[in-house]
Amino acid sequence: MATGISAVRVLWWYGRGFLAAGTLVSAFVASELYQYGAGPLRPLLYFKVITTLIFGYYAYRRQRQHRFFYHNMGYGSARLLGTAAAVDGLLFLLLATLGYVAG
């Protein structure tokens, strides 16, 4: 059932914890790139990927019992989690690029 509610709002309800944690990690990576340049890029990328998987799993588990609520608004949990991950990835790219360029 779609109720005309904004998709951004639903995404925020579903993934705000995931996005907040992901943004903190992205900010950390950006600060490392700012200080040390592209040297530690590979371990930082691994760090980002692993933490994203952990936060994604946690978000999925946390929202599992609310799945029917998001379905009632017309959104599947895979779609919401995928969109949250895409937003997190874009934020990461933005922050990492800014950190590298500024450094």
Next chain:
Amino acid sequence: MLRADSIRLSYRRRPVLRDVCLRVAPGEVVGLLGRNGSGKSSLLRILTGLQRPDYAFLEVDGRRLRLPYREDGLINLLDQAGTHPHALTLACLLMAYGLESATWLDRYPDFDHPLDVRFGTLSAGQRRLFGCRLVLNAATRYTLLDEPFAGLSPHMIDAVLTDIRRLRKHKGILLTDQHYARVLEMADRRYCLIDGNLRPFKTEDELRILGYLPFTGDGGPG
């Protein structure tokens, strides 16, 4: 009309639903009974698209649907096991279901919680009642209620029944419950899920014959 045909579901090769066929029309209440673990909740989830079956043919007004929940204003579900997010405020939940706060307060003058409190601050029974009322009042053509009376006090059960009576004119309602008397009372058509098959019934005696109710001491129905 919502029509489901040939629904098949199995868990680890154990068949749970065997070619189940069901239809719900707007303006009627369909009752669904079945023992614990008989597949009632799974059937409701399959009807909304929340659970993937082995096979299901779902159509609404002759149009085949794979994920009914994605259709505007078509269907919603009150899940038995699930709950609404505790972190959201009541006002957010009303907004999520497209309901106006003022209309809500007018409709339920006995509702004595401010709408800016979080859903998780309500008691379990109050959460269930609020969730029931949300899905019932939302502007969908079909509402599926999975054991909506579980954990509710008699007053709250009466409140839900009143809502169902009021809203049954506007939507098709599929209702499951373990209290068969309420299903007998509320439903226009009644089914019992036995061994993965959906069996229609009309009376309490038929429920005994189907094996849902135990026979009384004299061995006969009744």
